Amino acid sequence: MDSSNLIARNRAANARNHALRYRSKSTTGPCTMQETAVQHDRCRTLVSEAQLLASTRRREIMHRLATDGYVEAKTMADELGVDTSTIRRDLDALERAGQVQRTHGGARATPGATAKLPYAMKEAERRTEKTAIAETAAGRVRNGDTVILDSGSTTYEVARALRHHADLTVITNDLRIAKFIAETPGVRLLVTGGELIGSVFTLVGERAIAFLSGYTADWAFLGADAVDIDAGITNMNTLEVPLKRAMITAAENAVAVADSSKFGRRALAKVAGLDEITGVITDCEVTTAIREQFGDILTVSQEPTP
16 A cells, blocks of 8 residues: 555544544434444444554554664654654554564664564454455465465465365465464365564474475465565565575465555565566555556456455
8 A cells, every 4th residue: 555545544534533523522412222333333443444554554664664774753644644643652562562662753673573563463454355365366276286375464364265175285384374274174284393483473494494395385375575576576574585485496386465555665685586486466456557567477356255
């Protein structure tokens, strides 16, 4: 999502919040049960939108930290169209997650941190788009195939979309995916081992790479922090890059799964050029310009099946 769209959504959400507060303050008589139910539904919707916007803002903050090493609260607030206090709360949340160190007026990246949003913050972000991408990815897999699933919230949705396939073997370095597959009947599960990046439930390191070197797979579905026509697939966390490359090497077909907000960006570390992978799957919100740029290597998913 570009910054102009994010600003517009932030302002729309702020206006809806203000309208709801004004309505509740100006209501003097008792509410009927129907009116109360409607207000509760509106509140739930506003909470859901607020969570989504917070996750998107925090991703923007992490992208800025990955490129600049420091963010100033006032500057981010101006760029994203929100109050400075909102950005401060975002920085406080990221600090509690161990992703940033707060400074006077802003924050810098925590030494040794993953530079990625914790899983809990990513899980609800662009859920519909990720489900659509996952269904498209799963449609390429045949019964009996061996599939490597990279860590991430989009690849987790791919795991969910594969649950109706038969006789699959799934290899993963993501503990959440491993747990889901372990509870799915009829699927053989192999977990890479390695060192855990706790906030994103990801296993990395030489043991994980060595593990993959002993296997071949029909498919590898890779997460991506950023996708660019020239830079290819890039990642904010350098620790994950060697393992992602090992997945590409082990698979006959390596496909990046990335929602449309990841396009036109470059992250810190290069994973692979577009000529090194089979393709990229994204959602239908991707722009016409991106579709034309990427051509046949890009597959655009449709709306997910209800």
